[in-house]
Amino acid sequence: MQFTASTISLTVDDVTASQEFFTTHLGYAGQQAADGFASLARPDAFDVVLLARGIQVLPPEQRDQRAGGLILAFTLAEGLDEQEKRLRDAGVEITMPLREEPWGERLFQIADPNGVIIQFVEWAAVDNG
Template sequence: MQFTASTISLTVDDVASSQEFFTAHLGYSLQQAADGFASLTRPDAVDVVLLARGTPVLPPEQREQRASGVILAFTLTGGLQEQETRLRDAGVEITMPLRQEPWGERLFQVTDPNGVIVQFVEWAAPDTA
């Protein structure tokens, strides 16, 4: 088996607001769109599909579910502090400020208008103390 691409599909209440968030703040481009649907792409990250909650293209048992309990994480190599500052200066609420975990993970989180948690991660040397 060989994968040719990776996509995460998120069911949200307001496709347009998540689409705007991902394109304005995370560098995604709109690939395709229709009523209740948007496909976003970025060459160095997983593609994102946004589907409106209640859309009939989903199986009935999935139609009313929202994206929850999912953290969309992006690993960076350098510039984590600069990204947090850039997003904060753009008016994006930092919902988990930059911190470093004992195992060496540096991270911060933002949340899009539909509650999708986006985490930015950078690996550092773990604490030895």
Template sequence: MQITASTVSLTVDDVAASQRFFTTHLGYVEQAAAEGFASLSREDAALDIVLLARGIEVLPPDQRDQRASGLIVAFTLAGGLDDEEKRLRDAGVEITMPLREETWGERLFQITDPNGVVVQFVEWATPGEDQA
């Protein structure tokens, strides 16, 4: 098996709202769109995102009324976590989990899109780096 890309498919109530959020604040661009559907990507290693409207008939019947919940879309950054948090805050994005550092060396914060999709930004401390 050779995986060439990774995509997460999120079922949401308002595709346009999530699409605007990801393109406006997170640098995604639309690859394709139709009624109840949007495919988004970035030029870096971030996973692609497909947004599907809850109830859309392309989903199997047992999945149509589900919505994205209980998951976190996490992006690992190579430095610049503080700058990214400030950029998003300055752009009016609500920081739904403030920047913090865990004892195991993970620094992170979270934002949430209009449909409740949690997006987490993570930066790992370099091994041997002093953990404050």
């Protein structure tokens, strides 16, 4: 099996709000859009498809579900502090402040207008000995 792309599909209440958030703050570009649908991409991350809650293209048992309990995590090579400042300065609410875990993970979280949790991660050098 060979994958050609990775896409995450999120069911949200307001497709336009999430689309604008992802393009403005996360550097995604719109690929396709229709009523209740938007496809977003960037060359260094997974694609994102946004579907309006209740949209008829989904099976009936999935139509009213929302993206919940899901964290979109983006690992940065460097610049985590600068990204946190950039987002904060842009008025994005930081829902989990920048912190470092004992295992060397540095991270912070934000949420888009539909409550989709987005986490930025940078791995700190860990002294193992």
